[in-house]
Each structure stands twice: as C-alpha cells, then as structure tokens.
Amino acid sequence: MSERTLPEIPTVADLPGKVRLRVAPSPTGDPHVGTAYMSLFNLAFARQQGGRFLLRIEDTDRARFRADSEQQVFDTLEWLGLTWDEGPDKGGPCAPYRQSERLDTYRPYVDRLLAESKAYECWCSTERLTQMREIQQKTKQPTGYDRLCLGKTREERAALPGFSETPVVRMLIPDDVELEFDDLIRGRVSAPRPDDQVILKADGFPTYHLAVVVDDHEMGITHVVRGEEWISSTPKHILLYRWFGLEPPQWAHMPLLRNTDKSKISKRKNPAARLTWFREQGYLPEALVNFLALLAYPPATNEDGTDREVFSFDEFSAGFDWRKVNPVGPIFDLKKLDWLNGVYIRGLSVGELASRLLPFLVDDGIVGDNPSLGELARLKAVTALVQTRMAHLSEAPPLVRPFFVPDDALEIAEDARAALGDNAAEVIEAAGRALGDIDDHGTSVLGSDSGWTAEAIETALRTAIVDGLGIKPKFAFGPLRTAVSGARISPPLFESMEILGKTSTLNRLAALLATL
Incomplete structure (x- = not known):
C-alpha cells in the first residue's frame, strides 16, 4: 500500500465538555466493585470541571461475554448515583458506545500500521505460543513473542511448525520505545519494556490495547483513569498515539483494591468484589460511595481542621484533587463499611x-x-x-x-424458649393481669388517643413484675419479650406491645403460657 492510499486517521470534532472521562467495563459477569470505584473518581473530576462522563462497554472478549452483564452495569451504577452523560443506553455524539458495534472503526488503524511496517501478521498457533512461553520460563529468558513471523510471507511461515491458518496482527515495538510517562497521581512513572502486543485477533476483533486507544481518541477522552495494573501497558498505548499522530490523554492510575491479606480483590475469591452483592446485603448506595472515596482519598475537613469521614459525593467532587489520591493499594475493610452504613441508616428519616x-x-x-x-x-x-x-x-x-405475622403463626425460637426461667409462667400470668386492666379505647398508637401506650404498659408491668414479684428489671421482662417477638433479642418491648395492640399482645402472652 502506497503512502497516498494510507487510511486517514479521523480528527475529533468539537465535543461537549471541558474535560471528557470514561469508564469502560467488560460485560463478563457481575460488575466488579472496581467499576464503581473507577466511576466515582472519574465522575467526581468530570463534575468538578464541568466536563462529561462516558460509559463505554468493552465487549470484544467474546469468549467471556455475558448478555445480562451489561444491564447489571447500568443498574448498579444508576443505583449508586454514578450517572453518565453518554453511553449505549443514552446515545451521544460518539455513538455507538459498544466496541462490538465499532468493528469497522478499528480496521483502518490496523491497515495503516501494517502499511507503515509498524505492525505485522503472525500465524503462530496457540500450541506453539504456549510451548514458546514454557521454554522461556524454564530457561529464565524474558517472556514475550519471539518474532518468528516477522518479515515472513504467509507461504514462508506455513513451511514452519506451529502454523495457524488465520493470522493475528502484532505491533512491532521499536528499540527506542519510550518507557516513562507522567501520571497525575504518581508523578513520573517508569514501565517495563513491552513485547510485540497482539492488536487484532484472529476473529477480527481488536484487543483492548488497540481498541482503547482508538475509542478514547474518537470519543475525545482527555483523562484516562484506570487501575495501576495498566501501568505496564501505557507505553504501548502512548506508542500507538504517536504512530497515529494523535495527542495522548493525561493518565491517572488508581491504586488497586486489596483484601485484608493484601491480595488483589477478585470476584472468584471475595463476594464483596461483586457490585451486586452490596445491594443484596442491604448497604445504602450513599454509604458505599462514601466508603469507596475513603479507600484512596483523605477524609473531608471540618471548619476547625478536624477530619470528617462522612461526606457526600457533591462534597467529594467539589474539593477533588488528583494529588490527594493515595497511590498505596487500600485494604477493603468491610468493618469500616458496616460502620459507615450504620451511620447513614441512622441519618435517614x-x-x-x-x-x-x-x-x-x-x-x-x-x-x-x-x-x-x-x-x-x-x-x-x-x-x-x-x-x-x-x-x-x-x-x-x-x-x-x-x-x-398473625398471632397464632408466631414461631418461638429455640434459643429463646431455652432461655426461659422457671418463673416464666408466673411472670406471664402477672403481665396478663396487669395489661388487661389498661384501657385501650380510642384509636391505636398509629393514630392516637388510646390509653394503650408504651408509658402505660411500662408502668403496669414494672408494678406487677418488678415490684409485685420482686424480680430485678434486667430479668423481669425476658419471657414477655419472647412471647411477643418469638426471639430473645427484639426491638424495645413496651413500644413493641404498643404497636401490636392490646388484643394481639394478650393473645401472644396466652399462647406462650399455654406451652409452659
């Protein structure tokens, strides 16, 4: 292919937003909590800067693709309030936002690299590549493709062992590839030398490394925020930007979330890595967002200079600064999240x-x-x-x-029944007599002038059981708690009886008494 017929690399038209950031999950199962973590930091900066936040679905891994996963991404991020401005479900000036719908976009970029001898076709079979890696590992050589196919025609390569009919396309990494780059979080970063990365698979789908560069360019992404595991890939991506004559985005590599044993948090080993798990367990979305922010960012500051760990997304976004992100991998401490969740629950009306x-x-x-x-x-x-x-x-x-539950359907837990003392029947009988004398005419507690109130109930029971039977308060009401709730531990007793009403309360006392 001559220079005159090389495919044109499109320029990015004026796109909305002072800055443009994106999150790009792969629909390969339940969304990872890391998707929310990355979305939070991307969105906080985009909102602070008056920019745009994009959701792109990177579904080129067809072997692991799951059809229901994309909707789970939409649902969980919406639940967390981490909403996007452009995406597969919302459209936008850069549609389509699914990589599988953009396959025609990538081929001209590949053809250009092939024409300029910056990429080459590779016919090595999977078996041959596996054997090559095993030999490299056994002989302690650097791992990476050995360039057997470089410079060979299809016919020349077919004459050698380990030939596959359908080739992939690999980058030809030059000797002078730049290995250092500037990171908004980490400063100047050095990465290892990459090998000749596959950029187009045999099935015609691009690999992550090509697709992410093409899509980020064509979608006008100004800041790429992703996990630190991608640091080693950044030189490949910068090289592709340079080859295509494009301006690279700014980079920010977030610290990885880690288990308590410092290992990387994964869905296979930790249920809390599944984003859907938090909703199932009853965490509040605002508590989880607050928690994810604290994993890599300092607490908010009060007017007196003290730290405050409870803060809203808007507060987080307003004061956001990449320099404050802690690059050390944070420990995913569920005890801390439980505490935060309790704070948020108690703060609700x-x-x-x-x-x-x-x-x-x-x-x-x-x-x-x-x-x-x-x-x-x-x-x-x-x-x-x-x-x-x-x-x-x-x-x-x-x-x-x-x-x-109906009074006759209330089940008494075995541990609660076992804890009943020898005087349980006496206590329940005394309680029944005392409560029976309370006037419950009028509306219920939910509406209101009845004499059946928590205060009246408490007075009657203390008089009958604590004073009348001489039982200490800490032991006096256990049988009554079991009778009305079926459990040893329950909500406050007198208020519970008020809500249940006089008839239901007396029915439950009588039902337990009949079994003693």
Missing part, C-alpha cells in the same frame, strides 16, 4: 428508611407487593424502633416480621 426497607420485606414475604395504608403506617412505627439496631437493610426482616 423514618419514612425514608421505611421505604428502603420495603423491598427486603416484600422479598421475604412479610408484606405484599402492594401494602395497605395500615401496613405502611405500622411499618413506619416499627422502623422507628429498629433504626438503631441495623447495620444493613437486610437485617430488617427478622426484626420486622413479628409485627406482621
């Missing part, structure tokens, strides 16, 4: 928390898909009792269930 609990209660069959106004009012009252007793929303069902 009762009504808001009740609405967030509802999906977990529906899934558990405690309430139906379309709860009545009475059920919603009762849920709000129960939520006020349990708000301080949860670290996860998923802990709500066993706490809430006793308030929604």
